[in-house]
Amino acid sequence: MPPDATHAIEVSHLTKTFGQVRAVDDLSFTVRPGRVTGFLGPNGAGKTTTLRMLLGLVQPTAGTATIGGRRYTDLDRPMQTVGAALEAADFHPGRTALDHLRVFAPQAGVPDRRAHEVLDLVGLSGAAKRRVGGFSLGMRQRLALATTLLGDPPVLLLDEPANGLDPEGIRWLRDLLRALAAQGRTVLVSSHVLSEVQQTVDDVVIIAGGRLVHASTLAELSGLAEPRVRVASPDAAALDALVARAGWQRAADGTAGGAGGVGGVGGVAELVGTDVATVGHAAFAAGLELHELATHGVGLEDVFLRLTAPAPARGAHAGAPAAAPTAAGGAR
Numbered sequence: 001m002p003p004d005a006t007h008a009i010e011v012s013h014l015t016k017t018f019g020q021v022r023a024v025d026d027l028s029f030t031v032r033p034g035r036v037t038g039f040l041g042p043n044g045a046g047k048t049t050t051l052r053m054l055l056g057l058v059q060p061t062a063g064t065a066t067i068g069g070r071r072y073t074d075l076d077r078p079m080q081t082v083g084a085a086l087e088a089a090d091f092h093p094g095r096t097a098l099d100h101l102r103v104f105a106p107q108a109g110v111p112d113r114r115a116h117e118v119l120d121l122v123g124l125s126g127a128a129k130r131r132v133g134g135f136s137l138g139m140r141q142r143l144a145l146a147t148t149l150l151g152d153p154p155v156l157l158l159d160e161p162a163n164g165l166d167p168e169g170i171r172w173l174r175d176l177l178r179a180l181a182a183q184g185r186t187v188l189v190s191s192h193v194l195s196e197v198q199q200t201v202d203d204v205v206i207i208a209g210g211r212l213v214h215a216s217t218l219a220e221l222s223g224l225a226e227p228r229v230r231v232a233s234p235d236a237a238a239l240d241a242l243v244a245r246a247g248w249q250r251a252a253d254g255t256a257g258g259a260g261g262v263g264g265v266g267g268v269a270e271l272v273g274t275d276v277a278t279v280g281h282a283a284f285a286a287g288l289e290l291h292e293l294a295t296h297g298v299g300l301e302d303v304f305l306r307l308t309a310p311a312p313a314r315g316a317h318a319g320a321p322a323a324a325p326t327a328a329g330g331a332r
């Protein structure tokens with residue numbers, strides 16, 4: 001099936017509770033075709049449960065998860081529409097890689113020879129006749145990916161596909177996923193480590209505690225990682241006045257005052273869009289005593305950790321400009 005714009009993934013107010021556990025909580029996001037989207041969150045965030053609901057394996061408590069506007073269970077040819085790899089270990093150990101794919105080929109509605117093509121695509125041609133029982137985790141990941149590609153689906157859902165791959169394998173996966181997206185496919189890749197997929201994804205959907213905490217392009221997420229100037233003075237009021245007078249922008253989650261000076265009295269400001277020389281000069285000209293003036297970078301991984309920190313810490317970010325398409329850091 002040729003990929004086209006009708007193969008977007010739409011998750012709307014999706015909720016799943018298991019007894020007392022609210023695994024997915026009023027989650028809404030869109031995944032666009034032609035792009036690789038990272039579905040990110042710490043362990044237990046609800047990624048797998050969301051993917052399972054998308055695949056009709058788990059019934060939502062509320063909300064909907066659709067592919068091209070239809071639920072997975074309503075698709076005419078699901079295996080030719082969605083390729084999904086949720087667990088890499090689910091192989092018959094006595095089967096060869098080729099046999100494994102041949103078992104799935106009829107379900108995917110493709111001839112046997114397609115098995116060779118997908119083995120080639122994932123770099124496993126040389127191991128086609130080896131038993132899967134002897135495969136490394138990385139080889140299993142490649143075979144799982146080959147299985148998802150059998151029906152040439154326009155939508156790919158991959159749960160932690162980089163797990164078990166060495167750095168060369170991760171680079172290979174990146175190139176393959178980017179090529180698949182460039183063909184117009186919708187590619188959703190989950191991971192609990194941003195750095196693992198940072199160079200692969202165009203968009204990010206970040207969840208924590210079952211809730212959406214951030215959805216944007218990777219470039220917009222990177223914008224939250226700009227360098228900051230941290231400035232502390234024993235005179236909080238004068239520091240505040242200087243910041244206001246100069247028109248400096250405070251970081252959205254930066255400290256807006258509080259203990260920063262001598263003996264815990266004073267103010268601290270975290271500023272973006274300026275530099276230490278400008279701030280130092282203005283403070284000197286204003287006769288303001290400073291106890292700290294430094295630039296510090298906030299890495300992308302730091303941004304990710306802050307966004308996914310437990311609720312009280314996340315609450316501090318609720319006003320971040322690009323950070324909160326829906327609720328950031330609500331009560332859970």
Ligand SMILES: Nc1ncnc2c1ncn2[C@@H]1O[C@H](COP(=O)(O)OP(=O)(O)OP(=O)(O)O)[C@@H](O)[C@H]1O
Pocket residue numbers: 018021022023041042043044045046047048049050192
């Ligand atoms: N079948 C189930 N019964 C009860 N609780 C479940 C079930 N499946 C998932 N959960 C719980 O739901 C929450 C979300 O789990 P889920 O596996 O979706 O998270 P995840 O983001 O995929 O985590 P990981 O990165 O560790 O795979 C967890 O608290 C988990 O224990």
